[in-house]
Amino acid sequence: MSEIKFGVLGQYFHCPVKGDFEYAAHALILVDQQGTIVSVLTDSDTQYHAQIEALSAHQQLIELSPTQYLMPGxxxxxxxxxxxxxxxxxxxxxxxxxxxxxxxxxxxxxxxxxxxxxxxxxxxxxxxxxxxxxxxxxxxxxxxxxxxxxxxxxxxxxxxxxxxxxxxxxxxxxxxxxxxxxxxxxxxxxxxxxxxxxxxxxxxxxxxxxxxxxxxxxxxxxxxxxxxxxxxxxxxxxxxxxxxxxxxxxxxxxxxxxxxxxxxxxxxxxxxxxxxxxxxxxxxxxxxxxxxxxxxxxxxxxxxxxxxxxxxxxxxxxxxxxxxxxxxxxxxxxxxxxxxxxxxxxxxxxxxxxxxxxxxxxxxxxxxxxxxxxxxxxxxxxxxxxxxIDAKVGLFQPGFEFDALVIDTAIADSNIFILEEMDSAKDKLEKIICLNSRQNIRKVWVKGQLVVDK
CATH class of the missing domain: 3.20.20.140 (Metal-dependent hydrolases)
Structure with missing residues (x-):
């Protein structure tokens, strides 16, 4: 795992297609020493569980909670x-x-x-x-x-x-x-x-x-x-x-x-x-x-x-x-x-x-x-x-820079209220866009460097 700097495990949103979105409930994003995304794995990929074990063993795994969402910077x-x-x-x-x-x-x-x-x-x-x-x-x-x-x-x-x-x-x-x-x-x-x-x-x-x-x-x-x-x-x-x-x-x-x-x-x-x-x-x-x-x-x-x-x-x-x-x-x-x-x-x-x-x-x-x-x-x-800006940012795809945020919807005094039985993935994304504040933003990476950590 020497070429991998860290992996982030959790759910994410991004918009590969204008006017649509992609939601992954269980994803592993691998980031290299240069801050570039190497691969994006889901639980259906054969290497998913092995990669999680290896990263965890080397203290290179960042695991998000169920109320946290990874989003592009x-x-x-x-x-x-x-x-x-x-x-x-x-x-x-x-x-x-x-x-x-x-x-x-x-x-x-x-x-x-x-x-x-x-x-x-x-x-x-x-x-x-x-x-x-x-x-x-x-x-x-x-x-x-x-x-x-x-x-x-x-x-x-x-x-x-x-x-x-x-x-x-x-x-x-x-x-x-x-x-x-x-x-x-x-x-x-x-x-x-x-x-x-x-x-x-x-x-x-x-x-x-x-x-x-x-x-x-x-x-x-x-x-x-x-x-x-x-x-x-x-x-x-x-x-x-x-x-x-x-x-x-x-x-x-x-x-x-x-x-x-x-x-x-x-x-x-x-x-x-x-x-x-x-x-x-x-x-x-x-x-x-x-x-x-x-x-x-x-x-x-x-x-x-x-x-x-x-x-x-x-x-x-x-x-x-x-x-x-x-x-x-x-x-x-x-x-x-x-x-x-x-x-x-x-x-x-x-x-x-x-x-x-x-x-x-x-x-x-x-x-x-x-x-x-x-x-x-x-x-x-x-x-x-x-x-x-002519930069490969904004998506969680191999070859893109890892510019990313962790949004936590369950912090104290959050304006975002999620009801799992009522809110679809699209509902959650729209609520996050409309209702989040800087307090909801717990971590920020730029080019794989952690620059905000609350």
């Missing part, structure tokens, strides 16, 4: 790391006021390393405790503290994708929070990429640099062009906001006569490693371009309800097989849990389908056929997110 495709201290503040404000009064003054503080070191450890710890094993982070325009966020992810064992934010357009950025110059922004971004790749202990690239233009209005054409060249040179991940609001869409049309997706593509920023947050106002040609480049969408349902002024085309995106996952958009949404984001995604689609105006007849009030299911939302949070 959650992937958060859109987190504003510096906004963690403002989570839950000012969300009744219009977006412009929220950014000016809270966000930009707060992000500007991250020039101070001492301040950053107060915040980032708490953020990473909170996300891991809520089951987020992989997170895609916007940091700030400051290179050194952005690298520090990468170091913190590595210290705590989270799979992190970190971007130094770029914003140099003086008409759209506050004077106290803007790049010194376009040239400086590009030099600092390249240096950031090199420093993250060279962090001691990051040889296996658990943390990765992400090229991060904040969004079209905040970036000059020269900056977007330079960032596109860095993408081609370093083959990095890319993240940005895309067609998030009427204002952002109209700005792109006024400045370029094109959609955000077309603009990013022109500047070399659309690749199979690109993550487009929000993506509310997509055209049919945007859909085609996203699909042809292999780029992904980060659906942020709760912050969309607050700030986007419209509902995302989630149903169409799923039906058209565009790559898509979920983002919390902390702190545009205040809850650092992708389980909660699953619930928000279903709610978002239901409101879109049903509509809201009581002045209209029911059959004219919403957009028919636009709801998504809990299973589809959970697939987005695991498999879809894994596809977006």
């Amino acid at each position: 959650m992937v958060d495709l859109h987190v504003h790391a510096p906004q963690f201290p403002q989570a839950g503040k000012g969300l009744d404000l219009p977006l412009y006021d929220w950014l000016q009064d809270y966000t930009f003054p707060l992000e500007a503080k991250f020039e101070d390393m001492v301040f950053a070191k107060q915040i980032y450890p708490q953020l990473v710890q909170s996300l891991l405790a809520n089951g987020t094993t992989s997170a895609v982070y916007f940091a700030t325009i400051h290179k050194d503290t952005s690298v520090e966020l990468a170091r913190e992810c590595l210290r705590q064992g989270q799979r992190g994708y970190i971007g130094k934010v770029n914003m140099d357009e003086p008409t759209q950025c506050p004077p106290f929070y803007i790049e010194p110059s376009t040239e400086t922004a590009l030099k600092e971004t390249e240096c950031f990429i090199q420093q993250v790749l060279a962090i001691e202990g990051n040889e296996e690239q658990l943390v990765s640099p992400v090229i991060t233009p904040r969004f079209v209005p905040s970036c000059t054409a020269e900056l977007l062009q330079g960032l596109g060249e860095l993408v081609q040179q370093y083959q990095c991940h890319v993240q940005t906001h895309c067609s998030e609001s009427d204002w952002a869409r109209d700005h792109s049309q006024a400045q370029y006569g094109k959609t955000d997706v077309e603009i990013y593509n022109d500047f070399g920023l659309m690749t199979s490693k690109t993550i487009l947050a929000h993506s509310i106002f997509l055209t049919p040609s945007d859909h085609q371009l996203i699909k042809s480049t292999g780029a992904s969408i980060a659906h942020c349902p709760l912050s969309n309800m607050y700030f986007a002024n419209a509902a995302m085309q989630t149903r169409e995106i799923l039906d058209n097989d565009l790559k898509c996952g979920l983002g919390s958009d902390l702190a545009g949404a205040p809850i650092p849990s992708i389980f909660h984001t699953c619930l928000d995604a279903v709610n978002h689609s239901r409101v879109r389908e049903d509509g809201t105006s009581t002045y209209l007849p029911a059959n004219e009030r919403g957009e028919q056929g636009s709801r998504i299911s809990f299973l589809e939302a959970y697939w987005l949070a695991t498999v879809g997110g894994g596809q977006a």
Whole structure:
């Protein structure tokens, strides 16, 4: 058993097929020294009992209780790391006021390393405790503290994708929070990429640099062009906001006569490693371009309800097989849990389908056929997110990284109440998605490393 690091014995859920799920009541998952799943055995396999005995004899067996469920780690495709201290503040404000009064003054503080070191450890710890094993982070325009966020992810064992934010357009950025110059922004971004790749202990690239233009209005054409060249040179991940609001869409049309997706593509920023947050106002040609480049969408349902002024085309995106996952958009949404984001995604689609105006007849009030299911939302949070970050996570299958959670439904004061005689496997999964809290999450592994153990 020397090549095997450990085995986990118990029941699990995952979603190999979009819109469906798989439940195994008695399974043994074997994980090797590199944190990769070697095999998944059930009690019908001939080696099942022998493997359990061998693992147990070598103290390599982790056995779950009947109220515990193994689930894939959650992937958060859109987190504003510096906004963690403002989570839950000012969300009744219009977006412009929220950014000016809270966000930009707060992000500007991250020039101070001492301040950053107060915040980032708490953020990473909170996300891991809520089951987020992989997170895609916007940091700030400051290179050194952005690298520090990468170091913190590595210290705590989270799979992190970190971007130094770029914003140099003086008409759209506050004077106290803007790049010194376009040239400086590009030099600092390249240096950031090199420093993250060279962090001691990051040889296996658990943390990765992400090229991060904040969004079209905040970036000059020269900056977007330079960032596109860095993408081609370093083959990095890319993240940005895309067609998030009427204002952002109209700005792109006024400045370029094109959609955000077309603009990013022109500047070399659309690749199979690109993550487009929000993506509310997509055209049919945007859909085609996203699909042809292999780029992904980060659906942020709760912050969309607050700030986007419209509902995302989630149903169409799923039906058209565009790559898509979920983002919390902390702190545009205040809850650092992708389980909660699953619930928000279903709610978002239901409101879109049903509509809201009581002045209209029911059959004219919403957009028919636009709801998504809990299973589809959970697939987005695991498999879809894994596809977006170009990582083999989200499934319990050989060759996939062992990013996993243990959910215990029977802890003290749990919101999850299971009745075996009434609840099917699907019922249990939906209850876990809707009702679990960070207290229910007892263990968290990332790439086979135990990073949370309650």
